Amino acid sequence: MAVTVKIPTQLRAATGGEAEVEVVGSTVGDALDALFEAHADLRERITQDGDLRRFVNVYVSGEDIRFQQGLETAINEGDEVTILPAVAGG
Amino acid sequence: MSVESLKCKECGATYELGAGYACENCFGPLEVAYDHSGLDATEAKRRIQAGSQGIWRYADFLPFTGRPLDPLEPGLTPLLRADRLAERLGLDAEIWIKNDAANPTHSFKDRVVAVAVAKARELGFETVACASTGNLANAVAAHAAAAGLESYVLVPANLEEQKLLATAIYGTNLVGVRGNYDAVNRLCTQLAETRPWAFVNVNLRPYYAEGSKTLAYETAEQLGWELPDRVVCPIASGSLFTKVARGFQEWTDLGLIEGEQPVFNGAQALGCSPVATAFAEGWDVCKPQKPETIAKSLAIGDPADGPYALEQARRSGGSIDSVTDEEIRAGIRLLAETTGIFTETAGGVTVGVLAKLAERGDIGAGERVVVYITGEGLKTLDATRDSFHMHEIDPDLESFESAFEHQQEVVA
Numbered sequence: 146m147a148v149t150v151k152i153p154t155q156l157r158a159a160t161g162g163e164a165e166v167e168v169v170g171s172t173v174g175d176a177l178d179a180l181f182e183a184h185a186d187l188r189e190r191i192t193q194d195g196d197l198r199r200f201v202n203v204y205v206s207g208e209d210i211r212f213q214q215g216l217e218t219a220i221n222e223g224d225e226v227t228i229l230p231a232v233a234g235g
Numbered sequence: 236m237s238v239e240s241l242k243c244k245e246c247g248a249t250y251e252l253g254a255g256y257a258c259e260n261c262f263g264p265l266e267v268a269y270d271h272s273g274l275d276a277t278e279a280k281r282r283i284q285a286g287s288q289g290i291w292r293y294a295d296f297l298p299f300t301g302r303p304l305d306p307l308e309p310g311l312t313p314l315l316r317a318d319r320l321a322e323r324l325g326l327d328a329e330i331w332i333k334n335d336a337a338n339p340t341h342s343f344k345d346r347v348v349a350v351a352v353a354k355a356r357e358l359g360f361e362t363v364a365c366a367s368t369g370n371l372a373n374a375v376a377a378h379a380a381a382a383g384l385e386s387y388v389l390v391p392a393n394l395e396e397q398k399l400l401a402t403a404i405y406g407t408n409l410v411g412v413r414g415n416y417d418a419v420n421r422l423c424t425q426l427a428e429t430r431p432w433a434f435v436n437v438n439l440r441p442y443y444a445e446g447s448k449t450l451a452y453e454t455a456e457q458l459g460w461e462l463p464d465r466v467v468c469p470i471a472s473g474s475l476f477t478k479v480a481r482g483f484q485e486w487t488d489l490g491l492i493e494g495e496q497p498v499f500n501g502a503q504a505l506g507c508s509p510v511a512t513a514f515a516e517g518w519d520v521c522k523p524q525k526p527e528t529i530a531k532s533l534a535i536g537d538p539a540d541g542p543y544a545l546e547q548a549r550r551s552g553g554s555i556d557s558v559t560d561e562e563i564r565a566g567i568r569l570l571a572e573t574t575g576i577f578t579e580t581a582g583g584v585t586v587g588v589l590a591k592l593a594e595r596g597d598i599g600a601g602e603r604v605v606v607y608i609t610g611e612g613l614k615t616l617d618a619t620r621d622s623f624h625m626h627e628i629d630p631d632l633e634s635f636e637s638a639f640e641h642q643q644e645v646v647a
Contacts, residue, residue: 153257153424153428154428155257155258155259155262156259158259190259190260190261190262191262198261198262198263199519199520199542200245200257200261200262200263200264200539201262202421202537204421207418207421209417209523209537211522211523212523212525227425229421229424229425230256230257230262230424231262231537231539232256232257232262232263232264232265232440232539232540233256233257233366233420233423233424233427233434233436233437233440233539234366234416234417234420234423234424234436234437234440234472234535234537234539235436235471235472235473235474235475235535235538235539235540
């Protein structure tokens with residue numbers, strides 16, 4: 146499945162300024178692995194020991210993956226995967 | 236002594252004092268760092284006492300280099316001894332109510348917004364904005380109006396009418412989002428990337444959060460420069476809870492006050508209790524929830540400072556408890572009947588948890604407990620509607636006498 150991953154401002158130094166990256170994968174985990182292959186610096190910034198860092202939120206077409214199957218959440222052709230800092234609000 | 240930088244709470248990376256909130260290395264939250272070396276505690280107290288009658292008296296401990304610019308100064312709200320409340324709860328302890336409904340827009344949010352708006356002006360922003368569960372909306376709209384700034388306030392569209400009205404009246408751009416608070420917050424996080432606006436609780440959040448420290452400063456000052464033994468404080472994002480702790484710790488480290496740090500008890504509504512659940516389960520992080528509670532001002536299902544609130548409760552030997560909607564209503568009534576303070580649902584949550592702690596025997600004899608009441612009862616009328624009986628009578632003595640025949644005291 147080809148999906149678009151939206152990169153937040155804070156991470157764009159690691160993508161050469163790109164705000165969106167097209168990747169292929171069938172789960173969120175796959176899509177992120179494909180993203181890390183294209184932009185290696187991102188891996189350490191948003192994951193730790195294979196899991197997302199605790200202040201990283203990931204949404205598939207607007208829904209938080211923690212309400213779904215986490216990194217195992219399936220993605221469909223054309224979905225938008227959004228990465229955002231979890232430290233806003235309140 | 237001065238404000239120095241923004242510093243990541245997770246990895247310690249430092250950043251300039253601009254509009255930023257998440258670390259580029261690890262996405263951790265940024266916090267304001269100060270250099271207070273050389274501070275003389277006696278002189279600092281003297282400066283505070285000679286200061287304004289509001290939060291700017293604590294300007295030395297807030298993130299400004301010059302004089303903060305906000306014309307609607309909040310703070311110095313009453314700290315009241317609540318002996319009748321203690322008695323009703325069967326407590327042989329000193330219970331104090333910090334009534335923060337006595338702020339310009341009737342909630343503690345005036346403190347954080349005053350700091351954020353002053354910082355927004357210092358940084359040259361012309362528009363301020365926020366994601367809000369209601370009280371913040373009121374405060375942002377009012378402080379923006381007073382400062383002559385444009386504002387955009389985004390809230391869940393199903394908010395209490397009183398909170399919508401008390402926002403719109405100030406002439407803001409009020410945006411009702413079809414979704415819960417967490418959806419509003421996500422939208423604002425995305426908007427903050429494209430709009431040149433100061434989102435008080437997104438890109439200005441490190442400064443905004445500092446405003447909550449003033450609740451600790453005032454408490455200590457009003458207790459005669461002493462620390463309480465215990466505090467009971469509501470938790471939504473967890474920012475207030477952790478910043479009150481930081482305020483006490485900061486002043487202790489700097490020698491303005493001395494003694495043991497207070498025990499911290501957090502209060503959540505059962506229908507939105509991600510932090511209380513994580514506390515009970517022994518987790519270090521919160522599992523997000525979809526809120527379903529009358530306490531809409533605390534309805535944050537994905538709390539940004541959840542992990543830090545958990546650490547604070549555990550480190551201080553406290554707890555994080557939750558109460559049902561019925562217990563929230565009972566808490567509102569109990570506070571009103573014993574102190575004369577009519578609080579909103581968040582205050583009902585806090586008093587409900589105080590009652591729970593009393594029942595569980597957690598509060599020791601002679602303890603000095605400060606309970607943070609963060610908002611006003613007239614803003615959440617749905618929660619208390621139909622909770623009373625009115626005697627409707629004709630305007631004559633007979634009608635009165637027949638309505639109150641069981642009450643026969645008359646002048647001779």
